[in-house]
Amino acid sequence: MGLIFAKLWSFFCNQEHKVIIVGLDNAGKTTILYQFLMNEVVHTSPTIGSNVEEIVVKNTHFLMWDIGGQESLRSSWNTYYSNTEFIILVVDSTDRERLAISKEELYRMLAHEDLRKAAVLIFANKQDMKDCMSAAEISKYLTLSSIKDHPWHIQSCCALTGEGLCQGLEWMTSRAGLR
């Protein structure tokens, strides 16, 4: 009986939460993934397809899929959606011209049947850059306060220094405990 309980406990404790990291090309998705994994900046090149890594935070296991953001790849994002519990949307806070496209992609994902239960973490990345938009500005532009059927959180960050990334992960860890 004790052994069965222990196995069940370990099964539930080690349950992996699937995360997709999406956003336009050059937003900083791969840089964020490898900061999570190794606490360092890796040299990146545009992702063709995806990178996948397991990240463990306080006993919570996340399986993170970093998906290429180039225009030609965005139509295949939906092949990664099934069983996704968390969407991390990475926004380049200096990319004012393409914020409308990020918004379109966000609402397209939220309307997708396979993501109806997903929580959304938005990283307002590249906060080290001069003239970047603040998280509040991005939140307003993306009309995040209108999202009622998905838990969401916006976090400003700089993937190069790692600033803000832990806070985002902490929000995800607290939500993972509710599932």
Ligand SMILES: Nc1nc2c(ncn2[C@@H]2O[C@H](COP(=O)(O)OP(=O)(O)OP(=O)(O)O)[C@@H](O)[C@H]2O)c(=O)[nH]1
């Ligand atoms: N200044 C600054 N540059 C950053 C930051 N995060 C990422 N970058 C740079 O932005 C560029 C693109 O980063 P990636 O992580 O490759 O972007 P991506 O979103 O994975 O791009 P795709 O693979 O094309 O979808 C790289 O030169 C990074 O070093 C940041 O916080 N600040």
